[in-house]
Amino acid sequence: THFGYKTVPEEMKEALVRNVFSSVASNYDVMNDAMSMGIHRIWKDHFIRKMAPTPGAKLLDVAGGTGDIAQRFLEYQDNINGDSSSTVHMVDINPDMLREGERRFVGSEWQQHNRIGFTVGNAEKLDFVEDNSFDVYTIAFGIRNCTHPEKVVQEAFRVLKPGGRFMCLEFSRVDNPMLAAIYDLHSFYVIPKLGELIANDRESYEYLVESIRKFPPQDKFAQIIRDAGFTTIGKGYENMTFGTVAIHSGYKF
Ligand code: SAM
Structure with a gap:
């Protein structure tokens, strides 16, 4: 252990990730706000604006968790596109996280009009999803938790329609050494401390x-x-907040 830094053998990662998210599920939304000082909301809003979904788009939101991306997508379709035909299907490996997501949509218009669905499943093997069936695939703060990110991306390619778009929002590398030092302090001291204080789970x-x-x-x-x-456009990603997070995107042509 070094600053609480541990290494996890590959074969144990999936089980560990399951436990982590079962443990954090009920505090997840509060912790996101605390750890990012609310900034994750700005990142997610920007992510949806960048997606700029067309009316009627079918979104597959993988590692969808408590539903932040799904909700923003549906709000965008309602408010910006005046569209009520687009749908989102959320997939998450963790039933506890997905249940928190389902709770958010209970009784909503979206649920009443069958515009939202949920499946427990692994991003690396979406065998319940047909080839060429979605317009957009999103994975937000999820892919780093997967054991084989390359398998996740291959599955995304399979399930997207030709012309469909893959979009990933994920923590990345801070590009400035000064800021990287501050970010390290935040990561190694503040985040575990907040985990301990708020979620009792360092x-x-x-x-x-x-x-x-x-x-x-x-x-x-x-x-x-x-x-x-x-196919990526330019370098294939956009940094936000000095590279703390990045949006990666690619088209299936
Ligand atoms: N997308 C949500 C958001 O942005 O708030 C949730 C992100 S949360 C940090 C990561 C989620 O990835 C958890 O709900 C976890 O259960 C899920 N996850 C981890 N490994 C996964 C896998 N192999 N397949 C599908 N979901 C996975």
């Missing part, structure tokens, strides 16, 4: 910090996306 939040460190940096991940068959 370990899970240590894992989250570690998973961010281990995920490939911007350019390397963009290459993984191209290797799966996607």
